[in-house]
Amino acid sequence: MNFNVISPETTDELLEVISENQGNKFRFGAGCSDLLLELKKQPDEDMTVVNLARLNDDRFTSIEKTDDGIRIGALVTANGITFDKELQRQFPVLYESANKLGSRQIRQVATIGGNLCTASPAADIACALVALEARCEILSAGGTARVIPINDFFIDVRKTDLRKDEILRSVFIALNSENEKIYSGFIKIGTRRSMEIAVVSLAFHIQADEDDKITHAGIAVGSVAPTIKFANSACEYLIGKNYSAIGSSASEEFAAKVLEYASPISDIRASAWYREEVLYNISKSIFE
Ligand SMILES: Cc1cc2nc3c(=O)[nH]c(=O)nc-3n(C[C@H](O)[C@H](O)[C@H](O)COP(=O)(O)OP(=O)(O)OC[C@H]3O[C@@H](n4cnc5c(N)ncnc54)[C@H](O)[C@@H]3O)c2cc1C
Numbered sequence: 001m002n003f004n005v006i007s008p009e010t011t012d013e014l015l016e017v018i019s020e021n022q023g024n025k026f027r028f029g030a031g032c033s034d035l036l037l038e039l040k041k042q043p044d045e046d047m048t049v050v051n052l053a054r055l056n057d058d059r060f061t062s063i064e065k066t067d068d069g070i071r072i073g074a075l076v077t078a079n080g081i082t083f084d085k086e087l088q089r090q091f092p093v094l095y096e097s098a099n100k101l102g103s104r105q106i107r108q109v110a111t112i113g114g115n116l117c118t119a120s121p122a123a124d125i126a127c128a129l130v131a132l133e134a135r136c137e138i139l140s141a142g143g144t145a146r147v148i149p150i151n152d153f154f155i156d157v158r159k160t161d162l163r164k165d166e167i168l169r170s171v172f173i174a175l176n177s178e179n180e181k182i183y184s185g186f187i188k189i190g191t192r193r194s195m196e197i198a199v200v201s202l203a204f205h206i207q208a209d210e211d212d213k214i215t216h217a218g219i220a221v222g223s224v225a226p227t228i229k230f231a232n233s234a235c236e237y238l239i240g241k242n243y244s245a246i247g248s249s250a251s252e253e254f255a256a257k258v259l260e261y262a263s264p265i266s267d268i269r270a271s272a273w274y275r276e277e278v279l280y281n282i283s284k285s286i287f288e
Contacts, residue, residue, distance in 0.1 A: 002043070002045055003039065003043075003044065003045065003046075003047040003048065003049055004047070005029075005048070005049045005051050006048060006049070006050050007050075007051040007054045008050065008054070008055060009054050009055065010055075010057065011055070011057045011059075011139075014050070014055060014167070015139075015141050015142075018165055018167065019141040021050070022141070022164060022165060024046070024048055025047050025048065026047065026048040026049070027039075027047065028049075028117070028167060029049045029050065029052060029053070030074070030075055030111040030113050030114040031053075031077065031111045033109055033114065034114055035049070053075075058073065059071075059073055059169055059170060060169055060170070061075045061076065063076055063080065063081075063084050065086065068174060069173050070087065070090070070091075070172070070173050070175070071137075071171070071172050072087075072112055072171050072173070073112075073169070073170050074111060074113025074116075074167075074169055075112075076111065076112050077107065077110060077111055077112075078098040078099075078101045078102075078106070078111075078115075078125065079098075079107045081094060081095065081098035081112065081125070082099045082107070090176055090182075091128075091173060091205065092182070092184040092185055093184040093186050093203050093204060093205045094125070094128045094132065094186075096185055097124040097125045097128035097186040097188075098124070098128075100124055100186060100188045101115070101125060112125050112129075113168045116129070116136070116150075116153065116168060117160055117162065117168055119155075119156075119158045119159055119160045119227070120157075120158065120197075121223050121224070121225060121226060121228055122197045122201070122222055123222070123228070124186070124188060124198065124201065124222070126154075126222075126228055127198075127201050127203045127220050127221070127222040128186055128203045129150055129173070130151065130203065130228045130230050131204060131205045131218040131220035132173050132203075132205055132218055133149065133150065133174075133230070134171045134172060135147050135148065135149055135150065135171065135172045136148050136171055137168070137169045137170045137171065138161075138162060138166050138168055138169065139167050139168075139169040140163070140166045141165040141166070142165075145169065147172070148161065150171070154227040154228060155227070157226045157227070177207060177216070179210065180207040180208060180216075181207065181208045181209075181210075181243070182205070182206070182207060183204070183205075183206040183207075183208065183243060184204065184205040184206065185203075185204060185286075186203050187201065187202045187203075187204075187282045187285070187286075189201065189278050191269055191270070197223075198223045199269050199274075199275060199278070200221075200222070200224055200270075200278045200279050200282065201221065201222035201223055202219070202220070202221055202222075202279065202282050202283060202286075203219070203220040203221075203222070204217070204218065204219050204286055205217075205218040206243065208242075208243045211242070212244050212245070213241070214239055214241050214242075214243055215239070216239070217235040217236075217238040217239060219231040219234050219235050219258060219283075221258060221261055221262060221279060223264070223275065224261070224262035224263070224275050224276070224279055225262060225263050229262075230261075231258045234254055234257035234258045234260075234261075234283075237253065237254055237257050243287075246287040247287075248284075250287075251283075251284045251287040251288070252284060254283060254284070254286075254287070255279075255280045255281075255283035258280075259276060259280055259283070262275065262279055264276060
């Protein structure tokens with residue numbers, strides 16, 4: 001493989017590089033776990049890789065707690081997420097998604113920004129962030145930032161809302177309401193136990209009051225549609241119900257609502273029928 005690599009160290013340098021390369025073919029490289037495979041499959045001599053690994057800017061590289069939420073820089077790795085006790089406590093769904101991503105070696109380099117910007121329907125951390133209704137902070141070459149709901153970030157398979165002169169800087173997750181119970185997790189079904197891209201995945205983050213009445217629900221499904229889907233009607237169905245009293249008929253109704261968001265294809269790893277069956281069953285299993 002032969003391509004140019006530029007490694008900006010400050011955000012000013014980064015923005016300058018983005019501006020200067022608007023007329024050229026270029027890609028950002030963070031952990032490069034996806035990018036290198038892609039460039040290996042389709043080598044392009046004219047390609048410039050803007051290597052983000054040397055960027056020294058906390059807004060890209062750190063996890064920051066604010067009064068109302070947690071901001072995670074796009075260059076934080078899957079391991080960085082799993083090592084953060086506050087994220088683990090507040091958002092088990094995010095912790096589990098990062099912990100189930102690839103192998104230890106992949107988690108060491110795979111960034112949250114790369115996971116989102118690949119826009120794969122099977123991306124694990126992205127699925128958890130959709131359930132958490134995260135917001136994406138996007139920086140343009142001109143230095144202005146815009147913030148959009150993560151649901152608007154994914155346009156199609158491998159296509160995001162990012163323009164050529166933009167880069168994802170961070171994601172923001174609102175804190176859970178105080179004193180609420182949290183039922184949160186990430187279910188990933190693959191064809192083998194490790195190093196497997198999801199055949200179906202389900203992320204859930206449900207909050208309930210002291211009487212176990214559900215006050216907020218975030219449900220997202222992966223690998224069953226061109227993009228990760230937020231299962232809105234399934235979330236609405238849960239509001240006001242008592243979590244521990246949800247029995248088999250309510251969990252079946254809930255699972256049927258989750259299934260409305262699935263339009264899977266059959267491919268080499270699983271048939272559409274299998275994906276739907278699995279999604280239905282894992283959706284029910286949340287309440288078992
Ligand atoms: C062996 C193997 C196993 C894997 N297993 C899993 C798995 O189980 N689950 C899973 O979800 N993924 C898996 N992946 C895919 C990959 O590791 C993840 O998606 C990872 O999070 C990508 O992060 P990265 O930093 O390596 O991205 P990169 O490869 O650096 O970039 C990926 C894409 O995002 C763009 N990009 C990166 N950062 C930004 C940014 N800040 N702003 C704009 N664009 C950006 C790049 O230009 C590129 O197009 C696996 C990959 C491999 C090779």
